[in-house]
Amino acid sequence: MTPATESRPRREIPWFEARVPRVHGDFTWVYLWGAPLRVMHWVSVFSIITLVVTGLYIGQPYFMAGGEASSHFLMGRFRFAHFLAAAIIVMAAIVRVYWLFVGNVYERWPALFPVTPRNLRNVWLVLKSYFTMRLEKQPHFVGHNPLAQLAYTTIYFVTAAMIVTGFSMYGQAAPGGFFDTIFGWLPPLVGGLQRVRLIHHTLLWVYPMFVLIHVYLAIRADSVEHAGGVSSILTGGRFVSSHDTFEDFNIHDQPSEPWKSKHH
Amino acid sequence: MFVRNAEPWMDGSSLGEHLEETGVSRRSFLEFCTEMAVILGLGSAAAPSVAKALESQARPTVIWLEMQECTGCVESTLRTEAPTIGNLLLDVVSLDYSETLMAAAGHAAEKAKADAMAKNKGKYVLVVTGSVPTKEDGMYCTVAGRTIRQHLEEAAEGAAAIIALGACAHWGSVQAARPNPTGAVGVRDIIKNKPIVNIAGCPPIGDVVTATVVHFLTFGRLPAVDREGRPLFAYGNRIHDQCSRRAHFDAGQYVESFDDEGARKGWCLYEMGCKGPATYSPCPIVQWNQRTNWPIGAGHPCIGCTEPYFWDTMAPFYNRLPNVSGFGVEHRIDTIGASLAVGAAAGVAAHATMTVMHQIRRRKAHQTPDSGSTSGEERNNG
Known part of the structure; x- marks a missing residue:
């Protein structure tokens, strides 16, 4: 009996990646999103749902507890869930910021700002095809189209603002403490604690709108545009046809082990 | 509330001697000191030190300027706890000039102030209530023929420290609320080169005022403050975190x-x-x-x-959140946000319906000439 270490095939694919055949006839599997980015995405999904539901309760308690106060801890639990989910999404944000420096070309800093003239023209073309239903006129991208990318960049900035305003309010309970010292500059800047509260509460509504449109367009991209949006955030990659041309990708430049490459 | 038949506190005698003369018992003086020590966050064990510092205190000069205000701060201060000694303290320290409390009037009052300021230059405490109007050269508030700004600048010149008492004195309070017709500002916007402590509130609690004065008399300096200039011993915690509800x-x-x-x-x-x-x-x-x-x-x-x-x-006082300007008075952010979210949902539903209808039409069109095969164009939609 040969030792197990020798019988096992040498791992070419990192352990966390889907083991799918890379080439199917005309189709090649392209690796897009690193595992940290995908983990961040799904952790954020659960955090954002928790934060929106508990945040709306904290802003305007929509049901109450009867009887003695000593036998209930309703708002306390909602706030605990809110702070826990907030802590988790902050960790996800830290991972995302790290990945802006070490991720691949679709995940790095420059990818957040598709503001070249060509990209801006593509924003317009994508918008136009969304409104006219002319799929054949829509430019193709293996990564995010620039319109989608701008939406994600916006969500990153909104989340950053939520984190700053959130910690600013969190720090109020302990003046001179850690969070108050780091985020205490905000209330005087925007005109008081109530203004901070208003900003935090207003930006909350960005998330339900974003989630609705994002989920819809992702499913649409998967089913109608055949862009593999939903599967790539699960498996990390998607199949591309060698017959297609992409604005952000050339099949002939594709390295044999894409996950080892930082720059395509 | 005041100590009746109180002899005036003469220059040269200490507070201890003065209290003895007016017949205040040692016990009630120590009770007062203990209470002040507790309010100041020093703990009751510090009471003997406070008592020692206070009783050896020579008569301090306090000038109390009442500017653009409603006199509510004076009223609140008079209703301090431990009235006998607390009011005695304020009574004696505000002896030199306080429009509401002093007996003198007219030129005599102005002269008393000028004399007290000249004699104690650099040593007296300046208590200020009310805001300073800046529009129209400050004509909205004048005393003895001069604007209150001139009075303030003159009095601040020789003050050792300034106690800005009440919301007006630090932020202008209701006079400074939009649209601020008189251009009202707080003391800190006029006087930049003196230590100012902000006893915030509309009005502040009397005991906080008394405790701040006691702190100044005991330690010779103003208490530690937060980033808004408020004494930490009083304004160190949120109401929410100390609330009985x-x-x-x-x-x-x-x-x-x-x-x-x-x-x-x-x-x-x-x-x-x-x-x-x-x-x-x-x-x-x-x-x-x-x-x-x-x-x-x-x-x-x-x-x-x-x-x-x-x-x-903080407006509106009976709503959790500020109103959103530009949407009418009664529109709250939840109404606007929920409307936008419903709008987004409707938009998504409409677009999805359009997409499905379009796909059905396209497939029918492709199937008519050559059914079953996938055209290159359709595959090209990746």
């Missing part, structure tokens, strides 16, 4: 209107627009009018009067 907040029990079941049971006033979660003040602990009660205790939400520019920043 906090258990109802955590439990999820809220008053929804002033005459409902929750209001009768003393539930949390969060939904009534209570600003306790954004307000730093000792109200829940020190309370008002000799520990009679305080606003939330009486069933009214906190309006946040110790916070910067509270007439603007």
Whole structure:
């Protein structure tokens, strides 16, 4: 009996990646999103749902507890869930910021700002095809189209603002403490604690709108545009046809082990 | 409330000697010192030190300037706890000039002030209530033929420290609320080169004023302050975190209107627009009018009067959040946000329907000439 270490095939694919055949006839599997980015995405999904539901309760308690106060801890639990989910999404944000420096070309800093003239023209073309239903006129991208990318960049900035305003309010309970010292500059800047509260509460509504449109367009991209949006955030990659041309990708430049490459 | 037949505190005699002359017992003096030590956060063990420092104190000169204000701060200060000694202290220290409390009037009063300031230059404490109007060269508030700004600048010149008493004196309070017709500002906007302590509130609690004066007399300097210039011993914690109704907040029990079941049971006033979660003040602990009660205790939400520019920043007083300008008065952010979210949902639904209809039409069109095969164009949509 040969030792197990020798019988096992040498791992070419990192352990966390889907083991799918890379080439199917005309189709090649392209690796897009690193595992940290995908983990961040799904952790954020659960955090954002928790934060929106508990945040709306904290802003305007929509049901109450009867009887003695000593036998209930309703708002306390909602706030605990809110702070826990907030802590988790902050960790996800830290991972995302790290990945802006070490991720691949679709995940790095420059990818957040598709503001070249060509990209801006593509924003317009994508918008136009969304409104006219002319799929054949829509430019193709293996990564995010620039319109989608701008939406994600916006969500990153909104989340950053939520984190700053959130910690600013969190720090109020302990003046001179850690969070108050780091985020205490905000209330005087925007005109008081109530203004901070208003900003935090207003930006909350960005998330339900974003989630609705994002989920819809992702499913649409998967089913109608055949862009593999939903599967790539699960498996990390998607199949591309060698017959297609992409604005952000050339099949002939594709390295044999894409996950080892930082720059395509 | 005042000590009757009190002999004036003469220059040269210490506070201890003066109290003995006026017949205040040692016991009540020590009680006062203990209370002040506790309010200042020094602990009751510090009472002997406070007593020692106070009784050896020579008569301090205090000039009390009343500017553009309602006199509520003076009223509040007179209702301090431990009235005998607390008021004696204020009575004697405000002897030199206080428009509300002094007996002198007219030219005699102005002369007393000028004499006191000249004699104690660089040593006296300046207490200021009210704001300074800056528009029209300050003509909105004049005393003895001169603008209050001139009085303030003159008095601040020789002051050792300034106690800005009340919301007006630091932020201008209601006079400075939008649109601020008189251009009212606080003392800190006029006087930049003197230590100023901000006794915030509209009005502040009398005991906090007395304790600040005691701190100054005991240690010779103003107490430690937070980033708004308020003494930490009083304004170090949020009302929300010291509130007697906090258990109802955590439990999820809220008053929804002033005459409902929750209001009768003393539930949390969060939904009534209570600003306790954004307000730093000792109200829940020190309370008002000799520990009679305080606003939330009486069933009214906190309006946040110790916070910067509270007439603007804490309004509306009976809503949780500020109104959103440009959408009408009664539109709250939840209405607007929910409308936009519903709009987004409707847009998504409409677009999805359009997409499905379009796909059906396209497939039919492709299937008509050559059914079953996938055209290159369709595959090219990746």
